[in-house]
Amino acid sequence: MIKLYHNNRCSKSRCALEYLEEQHKDFEVVDLLKEKLSKSDLEELLKLLDMRSSELIRKEDAFFKENFGGKNYTEEEYLDIMLKNPRLIQRPIVVKNGKAVIGRPLENVEQLLG
Template sequence: MIKIYHNNRCSKSRCGLELLENSGKDYEIVKYLEDVPTKTELKNIIKLLGIKPIELVRKNEAVWKTEFKNKDLTDDLIIEAMVNNPKLIERPIVINGNKAVIGRPTEKILEII
């Protein structure tokens, strides 16, 4: 089943969810700010996306700028930062089986559904 890591306050995330709704396919919504992914789950998502952890970070978030920017962080420390501050996680993330995309632009979701 398709899974979307969603934040309803984000317009891009809402667009991604609308695309899934219109697709007619079954999907599951993970409100990741409430149901925060574990370190293991985030590592798996990053692996499916085929990116480095830093590429999943929202670098314009205030907490990133005040707590982490310009620090020499390992991949594990970056993942821990996202687990402890889930609003740092880029969104929406859509997973379908062993494929995943960050839905920016929204049309990227079409590549895996």
């Protein structure tokens, strides 16, 4: 089963959703803003993405800069920031068969599903 971690306010995330629909793929949508991820969920995503929490957080986001910018954080602190502020998680994330990609550019999703 394909899983899309999605934020409807994000154009790239909407693009990935549209792509999956056009491909007539069976998939589940996890709304990052409505369905709070647990710490273990986020840790599992990081493992599937082969990323550290500092790589998954949107450091260029204005909200991040205003509230967290200019400081150094541990990987655990980045994880906590994302759990409390899911809008700061890179998206969309697509998971299939134990692998995950950030769907920017969309070609990442195409390769995963290929």
